[in-house]
Amino acid sequence: MSMASSSSWTSFLKSIASFNGDLSSLTAPPFILSPYSLTEYSEYWAEHPDLLIAPNFICLEPGMTSSESARTAMELKRMIAVTRWFISTLRSQYCSRNESMGTEKKPLNPFLGEVFVGKWDDKSSEKNLGETFLLSEQVSHHPPETGYAIVNKKNKVTLQGYNGIRTWFSTTTLNIKQYGHALLSYGELDETYLVTLPPLHIEGLITASPFVELDGTSYIQASNGLIAVIEYSGRGYFSGKKNSFKARIFRDQLSAQSKENALVSIAGQWSGKSYICKGYGSPLSKGDQLFHDAQWKQAEGLTVKPIEEQHPLETRKAWKKVADAIKAADYDLIAKEKTIIENQQREMRKKEAENETKWEQRWFDPVDYTSLEGAPDDRFLSLADMANLSSGNVPSGTTKGSKYDVPSTTENMKHWRLNLEKWEKETEIKL
Ligand SMILES: CCC(=O)OC[C@H](C)CC[C@H]1O[C@H]2C[C@H]3[C@@H]4CC=C5C[C@@H](O)CC[C@]5(C)[C@H]4CC[C@]3(C)[C@H]2[C@@H]1C
Numbered sequence: 221m222s223m224a225s226s227s228s229w230t231s232f233l234k235s236i237a238s239f240n241g242d243l244s245s246l247t248a249p250p251f252i253l254s255p256y257s258l259t260e261y262s263e264y265w266a267e268h269p270d271l272l273i274a275p276n277f278i279c280l281e282p283g284m285t286s287s288e289s290a291r292t293a294m295e296l297k298r299m300i301a302v303t304r305w306f307i308s309t310l311r312s313q314y315c316s317r318n319e320s321m322g323t324e325k326k327p328l329n330p331f332l333g334e335v336f337v338g339k340w341d342d343k344s345s346e347k348n349l350g351e352t353f354l355l356s357e358q359v360s361h362h363p364p365e366t367g368y369a370i371v372n373k374k375n376k377v378t379l380q381g382y383n384g385i386r387t388w389f390s391t392t393t394l395n396i397k398q399y400g401h402a403l404l405s406y407g408e409l410d411e412t413y414l415v416t417l418p419p420l421h422i423e424g425l426i427t428a429s430p431f432v433e434l435d436g437t438s439y440i441q442a443s444n445g446l447i448a449v450i451e452y453s454g455r456g457y458f459s460g461k462k463n464s465f466k467a468r469i470f471r472d473q474l475s476a477q478s479k480e481n482a483l484v485s486i487a488g489q490w491s492g493k494s495y496i497c498k499g500y501g502s503p504l505s506k507g508d509q510l511f512h513d514a515q516w517k518q519a520e521g522l523t524v525k526p527i528e529e530q531h532p533l534e535t536r537k538a539w540k541k542v543a544d545a546i547k548a549a550d551y552d553l554i555a556k557e558k559t560i561i562e563n564q565q566r567e568m569r570k571k572e573a574e575n576e577t578k579w580e581q582r583w584f585d586p587v588d589y590t591s592l593e594g595a596p597d598d599r600f601l602s603l604a605d606m607a608n609l610s611s612g613n614v615p616s617g618t619t620k621g622s623k624y625d626v627p628s629t630t631e632n633m634k635h636w637r638l639n640l641e642k643w644e645k646e647t648e649i650k651l
Pocket residue numbers: 243244246248249252261262264313314324325326327383385394396398422430432
């Protein structure tokens with residue numbers, strides 16, 4: 221029997237009609253459940269550690285002319301490398317479940333305080349990149365928000381960010397707006413990049429073969445002024461191919477107002493090949509230089525310690541019984557084991573309410589950007605300003621003053637930030 225005709229899928233499709241915005245309220249049939257928690261999705265930001273760290277090595281060598289034009293040329297080369305890293309994350313972010321489990325799946329909904337940690341040892345390139353480690357923490361449960369940080373100390377590269385989603389249906393397409401952003405900093409170059417997250421939607425629900433397609437626009441704003449504007453489209457859009465994108469890099473946001481000012485243009489498929497050319501033309505014509513091939517190198521998985529060495533708050537230990545039940549397609553056991561975890565969480569929230577305490581985030585702090593003294597000097601406000609983007613808690617990549625923007629009040633200006641000191645002092649959870 222095809223999944224699409226199974227009674228549980230048709231009742232799932234019917235439940236869409238009364239969707240209230242909370243995905244956990246939908247009766248997702250067991251075969252669509254993933255045994256992985258959303259905290260593990262933070263890994264997708266660095267499955268090509270060499271591409272994440274490469275921009276760090278694009279700099280003026282001692283003795284090279286440090287003329288204005290040489291510096292600008294270097295900055296553009298670095299921005300192209302940062303854009304290549306970002307595009308290289310998309311296949312992992314949005315196709316890896318289809319590739320490993322046949323369709324997109326519904327991830328386990330992390331509980332408050334759930335953590336996922338691991339590391340990449342340098343296998344990917346002849347350079348000795350040293351260790352890159354991942355910290356991922358469910359910093360909020362209502363609404364669900366995941367904080368993450370990817371750190372390579374040897375090369376002073378830190379990627380930190382957080383992610384939340386808002387969802388709604390239009391007929392049987394699930395639409396998703398992402399909240400949050402990432403800050404990528406290269407300590408040796410004293411350069412930071414603000415990375416926004418594209419909207420997406422899930423197609424194929426009607427045929428029980430869901431997959432992600434990216435929409436709209438996302439931005440990469442560099443502290444040196446350069447900005448990459450990336451537009452996404454799928455099958456049936458202007459280029460007709462699935463997973464298509466067009467990226468243009470401009471000197472600054474002002475010149476990004478017209479595509480003729482593009483310094484370079486990049487186009488193709490983020491899950492396949494893409495090409496680059498100078499200026500604003502379309503680089504898909506023959507002879508243009510290959511920019512990236514997402515199928516060329518397999519993603520490098522994270523090394524995660526065995527479950528028996530994990531702390532009870534660590535994802536794979538906490539969800540082991542549920543994950544095993546999902547793998548065994550044992551529907552009653554899934555429900556039983558999930559209920560145990562949900563009841564434990566309810567108990568903890570009840571005790572916190574009685575004691576008038578609340579859960580303390582482990583490695584991330586909520587930072588209020590309304591009071592400048594409260595905001596760290598992480599350039600977030602200046603980068604958002606340079607890109608003419610809202611610095612509020614609005615869909616990622618919202619243009620300042622647009623209909624999705626909000627006036628800046630304390631509630632709207634809180635963002636999750638890594639507190640590395642808390643990780644340095646961590647005694648219970650090891651990589
Ligand atoms: C509840 C409805 C249902 O079960 O439908 C089943 C279908 C699989 C569709 C719903 C789920 O689809 C999943 C796709 C998930 C996103 C995939 C990638 C990312 C990027 C990452 O950096 C942050 C998280 C994000 C946005 C995932 C968020 C959760 C999504 C939308 C899952 C849907 C519940």
